[in-house]
Amino acid sequence: MDRKRRRLVAALGAGTALSVTGCGGSGGSSAGPVNTPTPNQPGPVTPPPEEAPRVRFEHGVASGDPLADRVILWTRVTPQGEDSDIAVTVTVASDPALNSVVARYDVRASAAHDFCVKVDATGLQADRWYYYRFAVGDQLSPIGRTRTFPAAGDFIDRARFAVVSCANYPYGFFSVYRAVANHSDLDFVLHLGDYVYEYGPGEYGDFPERDPNPPYEMISLADYRARHAQYKTDEDLQAVHLQFPMIAVWDDHESADNSWRDGAANHDPLTEGDWRTRKQASEQAYFEWMPIRPRQSGDTSTIYRRFQFGDLMDLIMLDTRLEGRDEQLDLPLDPARNSEDRHLISATQMxxxxxxxxxxxxxxxxxxxxxxxxxxxxxxxxxxxxxSAQLRGNLSAINMDQWDGYAADRLTILNHLDDNRIDNVVILTGDIHTSWASEIYRNPSSLLGDLFEKPLAAEFVTPAVTSPGFPEGAAEVAGALIPVVNPHIRYVEAKTRGFILVDLTRERAQGEFYYAQSIESYDLRGQIDSSKTKVVTVNSGSSRIIEDRPVSRPRTLRTALLHPRINDEVVS
Structure with missing residues (x-):
């Protein structure tokens, strides 16, 4: 168990103040598309050489950052010989058999980008499912499925997506990813960070036959690339990427535990070199290996961005980790956490x-x-x-890594919501390996607070894919004790791995917490423990959390029937 959660468990037992957080422990191709075809007129394809280099597609395919007219398509080509540039053809079609081709692209995979290939497939139609495949000569990748978002302003009555975070390879099977892939009717998957972890063998998890690669803590660019490569060989993670576009942000472990703008708790400059060099290496590998669109060419440090899903939802993605964060405070009672000079995000991002x-x-x-x-x-x-009352929830806070350690920035956001009468705000969060649903107030004190006022927002915190929560016994204590001192926190589940399925309509935002039966049994991968499923709902115009409504019905027409599941078997 990492040191931050260890301190929280101790405090819950002793009734003392402490510090806690989760997720802790001790680019694209070298060229863009050669042609930019319209959706209805495929462009010319350069014939492959008579003897194309031998390759393998060991890391599956992925898509991400969907907009109304484009989506990022990704794969990694593994050379089976010399490491010269490799010509790759990308085919996009409107049917799983790739008969109705809408676009083709010629790109090159090169050692400069670790043979990762990324294409921004443009000119697509809004609110459509597409299928895609990469080819080197007659060597073919799996066929992936992706989609574009509805155009901004278009009337949309429903969205469904999964929220995941904190997938530590050495802690067990990615059963949660398989469970997500089994929900074939999702519009996209939202990954809130800790997609990979930096530790060496035995440092944070020791599940048999899942030792991290490289077999030491990742520090260099080659290390980060190798770790991303290992994760993307996992069949359950590949199943998610094969079926849905992903919108992702990094947290700390994509670089190092409890990282901030100028350092990290798990970085020692005396033995591990310059932090800025390490951070840049982690960012470069992330952009190479993830289906994420840079803000501009060559920018591998900026991940805050916005997505619009018709007129139903705006999704604003933040970087609360590396872009503007000041160093975390050590002591929970340090009044400096209320200072207006301390920031979790930069003024530009704010x-x-x-x-x-x-x-x-x-x-x-x-x-x-x-x-x-x-x-x-x-x-x-x-x-x-x-x-002081507005910041008061922070005076006795126990986690300096989260917004409690940067109370003035949080107050700026809450004042903006209140002053501008901005309603229907839901915050989605990862990091802490546990499940939470909270109403958001300036001052949520049970004695002097504004709990009888309308909440300014709601927050759903997703559990981990594999990383550990609280141990047996302490988890139950936390679930009972925390809401007593924090009445704005309406739900806590502190130990079980899982994900949130968000089912969104114009009337309500519903978070459905689904929990895996096991991350230790290969045969139980993807199985849900239905006895633990929890539903929390926020009605439009309210922000108050309502518990235990029925789970939502899956789509049966628009997605599941017209676009059958392909995560278990590649459509040919």
């Missing part, structure tokens, strides 16, 4: 967030980000003035 919240005309506004936004207290302390 303006980006507030501007898009104000400009949004969608029915719902979602914020996808890494660390817990709601106040998490271990005790209740009195407030002396109004501003």
């Amino acid at each position: 303006d980006f967030l507030l501007d898009h919240l104000s400009q949004s005309s969608s029915q719902w506004r979602f914020i996808g980000q890494q660390v817990m936004f709601a106040q998490l207290n271990i005790a209740e302390l009195p407030s002396l003035d109004e501003r």
Whole structure:
């Protein structure tokens, strides 16, 4: 168990203040498309050489960052010989058999980008499913399925997507990913970070035959590339990428535990070199190996961005980890955490967030980000003035890595929501390996707070794919004790791996917490423990959390029947 959760468990037993967080422990191709065809007129394809180099597609295919007219397509070509550039053809079609071709692209895989291939497939129609495949001569990748988003402003009555985070390879099978892939009717998957972990063997998990590669902590560019490569050989993760586009952000372990702008808790400059060099290496590998679109060519450091799903949802993705974060404080009672000079995100990113919240005309506004936004207290302390009361949830906070350690930035966002009467805001969070559903207030104190007022937002925190939560016994104590001191926290499940399925309509945002039966049994991969399923709902115009409504019905016409499941068997 990592040191931050260990301190929380100790505090819950002793009733003392402490520090806790989760997820801790001790680019694309070298060229863009040669042609830019329209959806109805495929462009010319350069014939492959008579003897194409021998390759393998060991890491599957993936897609991501869907917009109304384009989506990123990704694969990695593994050379079986010399490491010269490799010509790759990408085919996009509207049918699983790839008979109705809408676009073809010629690209090159090169050692400069670790033979990863990324294509921004443009000129597509909005709100459509597409299928794609990569080829080197007669050597073919699996066929992937992806989709474009509805055009901004188009009337949309429903969206369904999964929220995941914290997948540590050495802790067990990626059963949760398989469970997500089994929901064939999702529009996309949202990954909130800790897609890979940096540790060496035995440092954070020791599940048999799942030792990390390389067999030491990753520090260099080659290390980060090798670790991403290992993760993408996992069949359950490949199943998710094969079936859905993914929108992803990094958290700390894609670089190092408890990282911030200028360092990390798990980085020692004396033995591990310059932090900036290490951070840049981790960012480069992330952009090479993930289906993410850079803000501009060559930018591998900026991941905050926005997506629009018709007129139903705006999704604003933040980087609360590397872009603007000041170093975490050590002591929970340090008053510096209320300082206006401490920031979790930069002024530029804050303006980006507030501007898009104000400009949004969608029915719902979602914020996808890494660390817990709601106040998490271990005790209740009195407030002396109004501003102290607004920040008061932070006076007795227990986790300096999350927004509690940067209370002024959180207050800026909450004041903006209140002052501008911005409604229907749902924050989606990862990082902490446990499940939470909270109402968001300025001051959620049970004694002096504003719990009788309308909440300013709601937050759903997704459990981990494999990384550990609280141990048996402590998890039950946490689930019972935390809501008593924190009445705005309406649901806590502190030990079981799983994911959130968000089912969104114009009337309500529903978070359905699904939990895996096992991450240790290969035969139980993808199986859900239905006895633990939890449903929390926020009605439009309210932000209050309603518990235990029925689970939503899956789609049966638009997606599941017209676009059959392909995660278990490649359509040919």
